[in-house]
Amino acid sequence: GAVVSQHPSWVICKSGTSVKIECRSLDFQATTMFWYRQFPKQSLMLMATSNEGSKATYEQGVEKDKFLINHASLTLSTLTVTSAHPEDSSFYICSARDLNTIYFGEGSWLTVV
Amino acid sequence: GIQVEQSPPDLILQEGANSTLRCNFSDSVNNLQWFHQNPWGQLINLFYIPSGTKQNGRLSATTVATERYSLLYISSSQTTDSGVYFCAVDGSNYGQNFVFGPGTRLSVLP
Numbered sequence A: 001g002a003v004v005s006q007h008p009s010w011v012i013c014k015s016g017t018s019v020k021i022e023c024r025s026l027d028f029q030a031t032t033m034f035w036y037r038q039f040p041k042q043s044l045m046l047m048a049t050s051n052e053g054s055k056a057t058y059e060q061g062v063e064k065d066k067f068l069i070n071h072a073s074l075t076l077s078t079l080t081v082t083s084a085h086p087e088d089s090s091f092y093i094c095s096a097r098d099l100n101t102i103y104f105g106e107g108s109w110l111t112v113v
Numbered sequence B: 001g002i003q004v005e006q007s008p009p010d011l012i013l014q015e016g017a018n019s020t021l022r023c024n025f026s027d028s029v030n031n032l033q034w035f036h037q038n039p040w041g042q043l044i045n046l047f048y049i050p051s052g053t054k055q056n057g058r059l060s061a062t063t064v065a066t067e068r069y070s071l072l073y074i075s076s077s078q079t080t081d082s083g084v085y086f087c088a089v090d091g092s093n094y095g096q097n098f099v100f101g102p103g104t105r106l107s108v109l110p
Helices: none
Strands: A004-005 A009-014 A018-025 A032-038 A044-053 A067-073 A076-081 A090-097 A101-104 A108-112 B004-007 B010-015 B020-026 B032-037 B043-048 B052-056 B057-063 B067-074 B084-090 B098-100 B102-110
Touching: A004 A090, A009 A018, A018 A108, A018 B020, A032 A067, A032 A076, A044 A067, A044 A090, A044 B004, A076 A090, A101 B032, A101 B043, B004 B084, B010 B020, B020 B032, B020 B084, B020 B102, B032 B067, B043 B052, B043 B057, B067 B084
Parallel strands: A009 A108, B010 B102
Antiparallel strands: A004 A018, A018 A076, A032 A044, A032 A090, A067 A076, A090 A101, A090 A108, B004 B020, B020 B067, B032 B043, B032 B084, B052 B057, B057 B067, B084 B098, B084 B102
């Protein structure tokens, strides 16, 4: 079964609103989780590294004020897309490391209309 | 930083055929994983294989760390094998996180 759970799987929101995506590690504690974005027919691009109890580390070019990341516990990280615009529509996926293996959530399809 | 290449970019197979997917990486790494992304976007971890050979059913993988490449073998392919196969390497030795290759898009026809 899944060891990393992501919710929601699908979300449609109106332009200008905010949407939150949750990522939970189910069978292990993850001090670090990762958020990726994937455009159609492209590979996964790391957006940020989420650190439990501290600020996230964002990759170059990723707007930290637009993509808010909170890692409040050892099993939960959230990504909030603020003031969403249609260009934010994408597939967002989280991952967490358990020892030497990386596990991914199911991913979230975001459509901004 | 570390560069990851995959070949071929696209592959079309008839059901029952075998295939080999390749991943090349530019520097030594501590971790390499193969993933399958199904048509619904879900990423499935196939192998954690920084070196050596592993097999799981119809799939097997070999990493030759000294030569900086890994191979994923799919035997007796099925339509459910369709999707994108990514290899990813751990770039933490170089100040990077997991770096994904561009993927190989596999279509298995009935």
